[in-house]
Amino acid sequence: MRWQYRSNKNMEQVMEKYGYKFEKVFDNTYRIMDNSCCSNYLVVGSRRAVLIDTGCGTGNLRKLADELAGTDYDVINTHGHTDHVAANYQFREIYIGREDEAMMRRLFESEEEKHIFYEEMRMYAADASHPGLEHFSAMEYRQAFETATVSFQIRYLEDGMTFDLGDTTLEAIHIPGHTPGGYVLLDTQKRRLFVGDAVLRHVSVLHEGGMKISDFISGMEKLQAMQDRFDWIIAAHGHRQPGFRPLEPEFISKLIECARSVDISQSSVRHEADGDGYEFYMDHKTHDDLDSVSIAYKLSSLQ
Secondary structure, three states: OOOOOOOHHHOOOOEEEOOEEEEEEEOOEEEEEEEOOEEEEEEEOOOOEEEEOOEOOOOOHHHHHHHHHOOOEEEEOOOOOHHHHOOHHHOOEEEEEHHHHHHHHHHHHOHHHHHHHHHHHHHHHHOOOOOOOHHHHOHHHHHHHHOOOOOOEEEEEOOOOEEEOOOOEEEEEEOOOOOOOOEEEEEOOOOEEEEEOOOOOEEEOOOOOOOOHHHHHHHHHHHHHOHHHOOEEEEOOOOOOOOOOOEOOHHHHHHHHHHHOOOHHHOEEEEEOOEEEEEEEHHHOOOOOOOOOEEEEOHHHHO
8 A cells, every 4th residue: 555645735724723733634633743843643533532742842732632632632652752742741641651751851850951952942943944933932932841840640651551532542562662662552443553753764773762773673573563453654753755644564674674784884974962873774775765764873772
């Protein structure tokens, strides 16, 4: 099955409210964008909903989710990186993998972490390639973010945990690799897999919490073994064209092959805010190749 790509102009209208752009990408799913490269997803069932990730916190996510869901909902962090958890403080309760709790907490408990993250968002806002973030520097959001604490209740995800939405169920699946406490969420009736950063065209174990490449491969093999349960992979980043385009399950096999083939002599240097490393592209392709895959890693990832 191949995704029939449609530009945003041909989809339901992309709307803006409370500091976010959002669109309905499936019959029961909203994509909520707080910058041009980061997406959160709201899956709405007949009785309940689930918000997958809280993103960069560039607006009032709680108010938007309240309106779109129209019912009670759970909030889940796929992992603990700052660009997936920054709006946690707007909610009463958050689900997260136990192994990633400390990483998530640091954003709210360390003034240095807050400052670094806020300045990164300001740079995004000033970058012409990330339009629509001008509001992030508005005083109301800056003050809210600076005073944010872990005032919300934390609940732990467990492998195989389910969330009953009425007409469908989301199943939490533990996939270490990108981080130790990473989870993906399977919409069991609609056959859609929401993966955060666990499965990307250009995946990484370079960022904070990144594990060994062997751990990443084990996680991908776990998903490969259940590949007959989903038709589409919906990631937080890296859609292959402007607009929205999920990945086909075959990308899991491509990523496994890429990770097994890593060759430092064929890798380029990769610079990130939380550390430098390398990036290996499969078959000498580049980022602009729509079917390319790569893995970013540290030297310690190879041990």
